[in-house]
Amino acid sequence: MRNSLLDRFRGARGTSGSSGAGTFRADFTASLVVFLVAVPLCVGVAVASGVPAELGLITGIVGGLITGFLPGSSLQVSGPAAGLTVLVYEAVEEYGVAALGVLVLISGLLQLAMGALGLGRWFRAISVAVVQGMLAGIGLVLIAGQLYALADAKAPSSGLDKIFGIPELIGDVAGSGDALKAIAVGVGTIAVLVLWPRFRQGAKVLPAPLAAVALATAATAIFDLPIARVEVKGLLDAVQPPGGSEFAALAEVGVIGTVLAFTLIASAESLFSAAAVDRLHDGARTDYNKELMAQGAGNAVCGVLGALPMTAVIVRSAANVQAGAKTKASRVLHGVWLLIFAVLFPAALGIIPVATLAGVLVYSGWKLIPTKDLVPLWRTHRGEAIILIVTAGAIVITNMFEGVIIGLLMAVAKTAWETSHVHVEVSGREEGDGNGDGEKPLYVRVRGNATFLRLPKLLDELEGLPREREVELDLTGLRHVDHACEMALATWTERHNAVVKRDAAVETQVPA
Numbered sequence: 386m387r388n389s390l391l392d393r394f395r396g397a398r399g400t401s402g403s404s405g406a407g408t409f410r411a412d413f414t415a416s417l418v419v420f421l422v423a424v425p426l427c428v429g430v431a432v433a434s435g436v437p438a439e440l441g442l443i444t445g446i447v448g449g450l451i452t453g454f455l456p457g458s459s460l461q462v463s464g465p466a467a468g469l470t471v472l473v474y475e476a477v478e479e480y481g482v483a484a485l486g487v488l489v490l491i492s493g494l495l496q497l498a499m500g501a502l503g504l505g506r507w508f509r510a511i512s513v514a515v516v517q518g519m520l521a522g523i524g525l526v527l528i529a530g531q532l533y534a535l536a537d538a539k540a541p542s543s544g545l546d547k548i549f550g551i552p553e554l555i556g557d558v559a560g561s562g563d564a565l566k567a568i569a570v571g572v573g574t575i576a577v578l579v580l581w582p583r584f585r586q587g588a589k590v591l592p593a594p595l596a597a598v599a600l601a602t603a604a605t606a607i608f609d610l611p612i613a614r615v616e617v618k619g620l621l622d623a624v625q626p627p628g629g630s631e632f633a634a635l636a637e638v639g640v641i642g643t644v645l646a647f648t649l650i651a652s653a654e655s656l657f658s659a660a661a662v663d664r665l666h667d668g669a670r671t672d673y674n675k676e677l678m679a680q681g682a683g684n685a686v687c688g689v690l691g692a693l694p695m696t697a698v699i700v701r702s703a704a705n706v707q708a709g710a711k712t713k714a715s716r717v718l719h720g721v722w723l724l725i726f727a728v729l730f731p732a733a734l735g736i737i738p739v740a741t742l743a744g745v746l747v748y749s750g751w752k753l754i755p756t757k758d759l760v761p762l763w764r765t766h767r768g769e770a771i772i773l774i775v776t777a778g779a780i781v782i783t784n785m786f787e788g789v790i791i792g793l794l795m796a797v798a799k800t801a802w803e804t805s806h807v808h809v810e811v812s813g814r815e816e817g818d819g820n821g822d823g824e825k826p827l828y829v830r831v832r833g834n835a836t837f838l839r840l841p842k843l844l845d846e847l848e849g850l851p852r853e854r855e856v857e858l859d860l861t862g863l864r865h866v867d868h869a870c871e872m873a874l875a876t877w878t879e880r881h882n883a884v885v886k887r888d889a890a891v892e893t894q895v896p897a
Contacts, residue, residue, distance in 0.1 A: 408711045415710035416718035418592060419462055422704045423719060424726065425598040426749075428615060428734060429742035430465040431693060433531060434473040436482055438615050438734050439623035441465045442727045443692040449720015452683035452695065453713060457676030458659045460666060462701035462716045463683055465693040467749040468519075468654050469647070471526045473693060475784060476643050483691070484634055486627035490688025491635065492647040496681025499652070505673035508656045512796035514762075514769040516657055517755045518776025519650065519789050524753030525781050527746060534743035535571035536564040537613045545782055567612040567740040574601045574744030592704060594745055601741035615742070617735040620727045625691035646786035647694055655680045655697040662699070665706045700749075768799050798838070805836040809846045826855040826882075832862035835870040843870070847877055853889075855882045 423445050431441030441464075448463030476488055499505065529547035533540035536558045541547050558564040577597035582588050591599075605612060634640050659671040676697075683695050705715055726733075755762075755773070763770040776792030783791075810830045827850060835843065850856060858878045860866060866874075 409714065411709045411711050412715040413718060415705050415708035415715040416722065418708040419701050419705045419710075419715065419719040420722035420726075421595045422592045422701055423462075423464055423723060425594045425737075425742065425745055426467075426698070426700065427465055427723070428737065429745045429749075430467055430470055432615060432739060432742050433467075433470045433527070433534065433746050434465075434693060435477045436473070436485065436693065437618050437623040439618060439620050439727065439731070440692045442723055443620070443624065443690055444687050444695050446720050446723045446727065447683050447686050447690070447692065448695045449716055449718070449723060451686050452679045453716035453720055455675070455679035455682060456672065457679040458662060458671040458697070459669060459713045460702065460706050460710055460716070461655075461659055461662045461671070461676070461697045462705050462719065463655070463680065463695045463697050464701060466654065466696040466698045467527060467746060467753065468523050468696060469650060469694050470746070471523050471530070471780075472643070472646055472650065472784075472786075474530070480634060480640065480643075483625055483627065484631045484640075485693070486625060486688045486691035487631040487635065488640070488644055488647055488688070489684050489692070489694045490627065491644050492651065492694060493681045493684030493686070493688055495644070495648045496652055496684060497678050498681075499648075500674045500676075500678030500681055503674050505652075505656065505675075505677035508653050508673070508677075511653055512769070512772065512793070514766075514772040515776055515789065515792040515796050516653055517758070518773040518792050519653075519780065520753040521755060521773065522777035522780025522788055524750040525777060527750035527753070531743040531746045531750065535568050535740050535747070536561075537567045537739065538564070548781065563611050566610050567738070570601050570605060570610065570612060570738050571740040571744035571747070573604070574598070574741040575748050577601070578745065578748045594700075597745065598737060598741050601744070602737050605738045605741075606736060610738075613739040615734050615737045615739060617731055619731055626689055627691060642786050646789065649789065651680065651684065651694055651696045652677060658697040658699045658702060662697075662702045662706065665703060768803075772796055772799065801836055802838050805834045805839045807831060807833040807835050807839045807843055809843065811850065814851075826857045827851070828857050828859065830859040830862050831874070833864065835860075835863050835866040835874075837867060837869040840870055840873055844873065844877060847874075847881075850881075852881075853885060855885045 424442075427441035427445040428438045429441075431438045434441075445464040452463045473485070477485060480488075526547065529551070530540045532551060533547070533554060536554060538554060538557065541550050558568060574597045577600055578593050581593040581596050604610075635644075656671075656673055656676065659673065659676055663670050680695065680697065687693065687695055701719075705719075708715075710716075759770060759773070762773065772792060772795045775795055776788055778788075779791040780788030782788075808831070810832065812828045812830075813825055814827065829847070829850070831843070847856075856878055858874060860871070860874065
């Protein structure tokens with residue numbers, strides 16, 4: 386009987402010509418690579434989010450063992466992501482770590498419902514400029530916050546305070562030897578992340594994030610540097626299932642907004658990541674609704690455990706594909722390795738400097754900013770570039786949820802403006818007195834799409850018509866007219882014709 390457990394994992398890159406043993410060997414190797422990439426990122430995202438480091442590992446484990454086993458995208462790997470770091474930090478500051486589980490649980494249930502209702506594919510309709518602006522805003526706030534962590538200093542809560550507080554931070558660092566040592570470790574970590582991929586042989590053996598963290602940790606230990614390390618509590622001690630008081634907080638408007646932000650951003654980031662991963666291989670394409678349900682199931686479990694929210698992570702997913710993974714077995718196995726590491730070697734986290742994780746996240750934040758795409762986008766689609774910039778700026782100035790909403794509203798307004806083209810055709814301007822009772826009415830035909838966005842321009846054109854001629858308005862050429870336009874046009878026509886008739890009546894009563 387040739388059907389085995391391995392056959393259940395056959396998917397995106399499996400081929401009929403590859404043996405079960407060969408497929409498993411490729412997946413096994415890829416899982417180790419993804420595990421090595423995931424460890425520093427899981428821990429770093431957790432620390433930056435203001436929660437115990439173990440909660441990041443728990444989310445990574447759930448992303449492998451639960452989401453990794455479910456259908457959707459066979460090669461995409463899930464876990465805690467830098468894209469949600471800012472939002473999670475704000476939520477923890479506002480509601481506490483204990484409330485995090487409820488927020489993530491409800492978000493997961495919403496994702497499950499959206500996937501079941503077939504809404505997954507609609508996330509592909511979200512403006513790319515909004516998504517890029519969202520990631521850029523996250524990247525800017527993330528970098529600003531992690532600059533404080535590089536110096537072992539506490540960051541302000543809001544994005545603007547973080548940015549405006551940088552000059553003061555520079556002054557404090559300049560006068561502190563310990564802070565300068567922490568900065569040196571963080572900057573060294575960033576340098577390794579940038580330069581390591583150029584050493585192709587080394588990069589094949591050891592992923593850049595793990596190499597950077599390992600070298601920085603070794604240097605800190607060898608020189609006995611007096612800088613902050615990651616605090617370790619143990620895997621079971623870090624688990625904080627939500628209780629009744631946390632569920633009661635769902636009645637607050639702010640909590641509901643945070644849940645919606647979690648749901649929107651996690652879903653959009655996961656499905657956009659899926660689209661990117663699909664371009665990296667030639668296997669089966671992602672089923673967006675199933676992938677959204679898989680993410681929802683994972684987030685629901687994370688919520689029950691009080692862990693961080695998860696998304697699909699492009700860094701881990703790309704590493705998985707590039708390492709030769711063929712089926713979903715690689716991502717499930719990466720979850721197994723994370724579980725073994727968290728249970729058997731938790732003390733290993735306690736020797737990692739906080740500054741080196743901050744360096745990893747500063748680098749990750751920079752990668753979120755589309756620096757290479759902005760100038761070409763400005764040249765070809767200036768409106769989209771403006772949406773990107775405004776969305777990013779709004780996230781920095783306000784918060785994640787409000788910034789994304791502002792970006793979405795701008796995208797909708799831009800689309801409505803571009804599609805609401807209106808043309809006014811006027812005939813009968815040269816016709817004089819038709820029957821002795823005055824000039825014939827002007828015939829005005831409006832064509833296109835009339836929305837409130839074009840109403841000022843439309844009324845300006847009508848106001849330019851001769852004031853002594855009545856107007857016959859024809860709206861049959863409109864493909865769409867909203868209520869505001871229809872009422873405004875009808876009111877203008879009625880008033881215009883009434884004034885023309887009144888003036889004509891006054892003229893006939895005046896004796897020659």
